[in-house]
Amino acid sequence: MYDEQGRMLYHPDFHHNQGKRFTDEETAYLCKFYATDTLKSLSLALGRLEKSLAYRIAYLKKTGLIDYYRSKWDRQMNA
Numbered sequence: 001m002y003d004e005q006g007r008m009l010y011h012p013d014f015h016h017n018q019g020k021r022f023t024d025e026e027t028a029y030l031c032k033f034y035a036t037d038t039l040k041s042l043s044l045a046l047g048r049l050e051k052s053l054a055y056r057i058a059y060l061k062k063t064g065l066i067d068y069y070r071s072k073w074d075r076q077m078n079a
Helices: 024-033 039-046 050-063 066-078
Strands: none
Touching: 024 039, 024 050, 024 066, 039 050, 050 066
16 A cells, blocks of 8 residues: 555555664665665665655754764775
């Protein structure tokens, strides 16, 4: 089932992390790939609703933390 904007509605098999706090690793992954990947695929990869990912990105942009978490992802991958 999808909403009027084409986003998948909550389904426990696909959105197993919905309602849980974002981990630093999830946030770093989101910041690294949100510009190059779709919210739909990020939603399935992280187990969260597209809407919650969009809200998270907006919050991180507003607080200026996008670059911090993006570089954190790069540091984790190079370690």
